[in-house]
Amino acid sequence: MSSDALVADQTDHPGEPVAVIAAGALPWRVNKDQLEVLLIHRPRYDDWSWPKGKIDAGETIPECAVREVQEEIGLTAQLGIPLPPIHYHVASGLKVVHYWAVQVNGARLVPDGKEVDSVMWCAPDKAASLLSNPSDVVPLEYLGTAHERGELSTWPLVLVRHAKAKPRSSWTKAEGERPLAATGIRQAKAVGRLLQVWRPLRVVSSPWLRCVATVMPYVNASGAKVKLADNLTEHKHARNPKKTAAVVESLFDKQRAVAVCTHRPALPTVMDQLARHMPAQLREILPSSQPYLSPGEMLVCHVAPGAKNRIVAVEQFKPFED
Incomplete structure (x- = not known):
């Protein structure tokens, strides 16, 4: 369960079984009174995205999000507010990715070098223009709105x-x-x-x-x-x-x-x-x-x-x- 804005089904494919479950986070910080988010670059796909990955056997979806953030950028995360999940099709069928906001308070980030070769802090509008998957903008917009309402730092x-x-x-x-x-x-x-x-x-x-x-x-x-x-x-x-x-x-x-x-x-x-x-x-x-x-x-x-x-x-x- 989450806030009312997240209760509605976010998928355009109601009733379709989910083939792949993944989870991740949108790292954020306030720098000189301005909200910034962290994008990751994945060399395998040559794209800009959020830290995320598939759920492992024997873990819950929130545990998956924390593990993926740790593995990909070396950040031990405390999950913040839930963000809208995104849905899209992959070869095996419908994929859902669950996201949370994660506040970064000066922690040193260490990309793993294999899955992620670089990271970039930037303003939300720049992040929206760089994201390779258009659906990744959905949780970003929710995060920005929560920040404006004073509901992001929790x-x-x-x-x-x-x-x-x-x-x-x-x-x-x-x-x-x-x-x-x-x-x-x-x-x-x-x-x-x-x-x-x-x-x-x-x-x-x-x-x-x-x-x-x-x-x-x-x-x-x-x-x-x-x-x-x-x-x-x-x-x-x-x-x-x-x-x-x-x-x-x-x-x-x-x-x-x-x-x-x-x-x-x-x-x-x-x-x-x-x-x-x-x-x-x-x-x-x-x-x-x-x-x-x-x-x-x-x-x-x-x-x-x-x-x-x-x-x-x-x-x-x-x-x-x-």
């Missing part, structure tokens, strides 16, 4: 439902100690990989074991700081949903990337609180019925800094399960 707030736990019916000890099932342990590892796409350095979690176990693979890999919040547990939420909502509201205070992990019964309250920071068109596409999110599933909210802490785009992803 930070991610990632809501995670804990991975699959052992059944309640088979657990006789304290509810807070109910662990992940074998499937849930695999899901937690996948959650850890997918969270690397947004690289939150803060994780706020229910202290119950199944939530903590869901986020720990990511925490161990990233060194993110963990805060345990009792009001995110099922019991505390049942007693006082307003305190659960207050935990969610507090996530906006530092205006930095954060992930929050909680339980299915708390999700309606969490969604309602997030919706307070969204325009109507985004509220309408939020999950609105049980189970809201499946075990291990994520809702990614892209927040534009400012007094109103506006959520300007929303996405929903399931981690890839082995």
